[in-house]
Amino acid sequence: xxxxxxxxxxxxxxxxxxxxxxxxxxxxxxxxxxxxxxxxxxxxxxxxxxxxxxxxxxxxxxxxxxxxxxxxxxxxxxxxxxxxxxxxxxxxxxxxxxxxxxxxxxxxxxxxxxxxxxxxxxxxxxxxxxxxxxxxxxxxxxxxxxxxxxxxxxxxxxxxxxxxxxxxxxxxxxxxxxxxxxxxxxxxxxxxxxxxxxxxxxxxxxxxxxxxxxxxxxxxxxxxxxxxxxxxxxxxxxxxxxxxxxxxxxxxxxxxxxxxxxxxxxxxxxxxxxxxxxxxxxxxxxxxxxxxxxxxxxxxxxxxxxxxxxxxxxxxxxxxxxxxxxxxxxxxxxxxxxxxxxxxxxxxxxxxxxxxx
Amino acid sequence: xxxxxxxxxxxxxxxxxxxxxxxxxxxxxxxxxxxxxxxxxxxxxxxxxxxxxxxxxxxxxxxxxxxxxxxxxxxxxxxxxxxxxxxxxxxxxxxxxxxxxxxxxxxxxxxxxxxxxxxxxxxxxxxxxxxxxxxxxxxxxxxx
Numbered sequence: 426x427x428x429x430x431x432x433x434x435x436x437x438x439x440x441x442x443x444x445x446x447x448x449x450x451x452x453x454x455x456x457x458x459x460x461x462x463x464x465x466x467x468x469x470x471x472x473x474x475x476x477x478x479x480x481x482x483x484x485x486x487x488x489x490x491x492x493x494x495x496x497x498x499x500x501x502x503x504x505x506x507x508x509x510x511x512x513x514x515x516x517x518x519x520x521x522x523x524x525x526x527x528x529x530x531x532x533x534x535x536x537x538x539x540x541x542x543x544x545x546x547x548x549x550x551x552x553x554x555x556x557x558x559x560x561x562x563x564x565x566x567x568x569x570x571x572x573x574x575x576x577x578x579x580x581x582x583x584x585x586x587x588x589x590x591x592x593x594x595x596x597x598x599x600x601x602x603x604x605x606x607x608x609x610x611x612x613x614x615x616x617x618x619x620x621x622x623x624x625x626x627x628x629x630x631x632x633x634x635x636x637x638x639x640x641x642x643x644x645x646x647x648x649x650x651x652x653x654x655x656x657x658x659x660x661x662x663x664x665x666x667x668x669x670x671x672x673x674x675x676x677x678x679x680x681x682x683x684x685x686x687x688x689x690x691x692x693x694x695x696x697x698x699x700x701x702x703x704x705x706x707x708x709x710x711x712x713x714x715x716x717x718x719x720x721x722x723x724x725x726x727x728x729x730x731x732x733x734x735x736x737x738x739x740x741x742x743x744x745x746x747x748x749x750x751x752x753x754x755x756x757x758x759x760x761x762x763x764x765x766x767x768x769x770x771x772x773x774x775x776x777x778x779x780x781x782x
Numbered sequence: 783x784x785x786x787x788x789x790x791x792x793x794x795x796x797x798x799x800x801x802x803x804x805x806x807x808x809x810x811x812x813x814x815x816x817x818x819x820x821x822x823x824x825x826x827x828x829x830x831x832x833x834x835x836x837x838x839x840x841x842x843x844x845x846x847x848x849x850x851x852x853x854x855x856x857x858x859x860x861x862x863x864x865x866x867x868x869x870x871x872x873x874x875x876x877x878x879x880x881x882x883x884x885x886x887x888x889x890x891x892x893x894x895x896x897x898x899x900x901x902x903x904x905x906x907x908x909x910x911x912x913x914x915x916x917x918x919x920x921x922x923x924x925x926x
Contacts, residue, residue: 450881453872455876483879485875485879487881489838489839490838492879514839516834517834535877543869543876627826628825780872782872782882
């Protein structure tokens, strides 16, 4: 039985436990359209797509403490069930999910997911890029995610998430997560993630925290792997992040240290690299928001794992301006200057994004 | 002396009558399991965060029957501007699939919804509660 069908069946089963509570639902549509122009191009590979029209659809159905929650992304390039989770609100501060989830160690993706309208910049930091757009870190898992929050040190909050689920595999297209709608029979292995952060209040985004993850990523059908006979990659990640969010200013910073081990039946090659970003956002008069982002890496040029990802961004500078011109609609102009492992390019992006509840 | 009394009387007549004091109260159905909710729990509830009583989530009903109530809701209950509130609701749906409060433009519809659901929580003018035995006041949220 497909996992998506299993989750639907479980939802109906759980709803019987919430007898007396009414069914409730929510639908959120987040459409966006984006055009990209690339110039000063000295890199063999730059963007996978130059224009994207997409509709991100989120739905939530709740009965009592049980919730079925999903995100379906439809674009002119793909259609994918990005998240599909059955949740149980175990207590006021703890929810247990099973299904396909976005892994919690990506601070950016955990906050924004696929909703373009909710992120200030047009593009996301490359370290948080989705698998099908050349991303280097696994983002979609199928398994269990537990999220919780507790009061500590007086009015401070400790927010934590732990998860374990089927990790992506590495193919000629890059990382490929387990697909709920078209399940494959490849040997996805289980990966684990954890995240903990401290915040000075119940309702603030400001805070700082640590993340850790470990994954085994089998390789399938690679024509010219960096290690002959490459069978799988062990990827271990630790990181730290901080967010300062005030009325006018917002700062985000993240740094990950990754340890990689490429394994064939006869040899192993170990390595490590660092990758991170700092973003500053400033709210301006007339519903404008300016933003700057620096993305960087360390020891990336020598890492064999990164050779599997030709789009990997070694360093990137981003500047842009967003205008929220009417309620729940925005246009954003963004300029980027990017260095990959093999070259350099610049690009300009124009995006319209919206949210409809 | 008579002239002074006349002036005082005229001043009293000319002065605008002080309106009766107004209050916004937090209300539930009379047999609701909700006994008390502090301001943090009320804020969480109307931001769409889960607030549980006896293991069941409470359901917030937002009263939008007049503009002043909207202002009091933003200033006193969720403590943020309308645009920030809008954004928080979108973030809640996007991250966790949280449900936003159901909105009512007419007090009569709101009272009917409140009476139909023991886990519903709302707010209204105290004068609208009157002596309705089916509605129970939890606390005063605002008074002038």
